[in-house]
Amino acid sequence: MSGDAVEANTPMERADSVIVGRGYVGRERAEEVAVAVPEARTDILGWLRTVSEAGDWRRFERLAGVAVHLHPEGLAPLLASALTSPAAGMNSEDLVDMLGELRAPEGVEPISSLVQEKRDVDGPFFSFCVKGIQALGEIGGADAERFLRSIAMSEPGSWPDTLRWHAAEELGIEDELGFDEDDMLGGA
Secondary structure, three states: OOOOOOOOOOHHHHHHHHHOOOOOOOHHHHHHHHHHOOOHHHHHHHHHHHHHHOOOHHHHHHHHHHHHHHOOOOHHHHHHHHHHOOOOOOOHHHHHHHHHHHOOHHHHHHHHHHHHHHOOOOOOOOHHHHHHHHHHHHHOHHHHHHHHHHHHOOOEOOEOHHHHHHHHHHHOOOOOOOOOHHHHHOOO
16 A cells, blocks of 8 residues: 555545545544544544555545544554654654644654754754744643753753744743843844
C-alpha cells in the first residue's frame, strides 16, 4: 500500500473521502466524518497505525486532523511517536500543532527535541520553532516550562533572540526579563 491507495469501499476510505481535497480539517469536518462513517470514532487509531506503517503521510495527517476532534483515547502517544520518527513526506508542523491542541504531555520531549534540532536552520523567521514553542506553552507542565525557561533565560547568542522572546512570552516573563519586543524580534 503506498501513496493514497487504500482498498476500495473500506470505512477508512469512506472517511477519507469526506475530507480529501477540502483543506483544513476542523471540528465541523471531523463531525461530518463521524456522521458519514460512525465507526470512525472507534477505529480511527487503527487507521492511523495502518497508514503510518504504509508511509501514507498525507492520509495520516488528514485522519489525525479528524482524530484530534474525536478525542480517541491513545491519540497523543500515537502522534508523539510519529513525530519522533519523522519520515519523508510527513508534516511535522501539523503534528506539533495537534499535540499542542491536545495539550498532550507526551508531546513535550519530541517537540522540544525538534525545536532544539531546528533552531540553527529555521531562521530567519523561525516559523517551525515558534510553532513548537507555542505548542509547548499550550501543553504546559513542568517539563515544558523548564524547556521554555531554558530558552528564555539563555545567554544572548545561545538561542536566537526571536525564540528567546517567544519562550518568554509563553511563560509570561518577557517584562520580568526586560525584553523589548522590537529589539528581540528585529522590529523598528
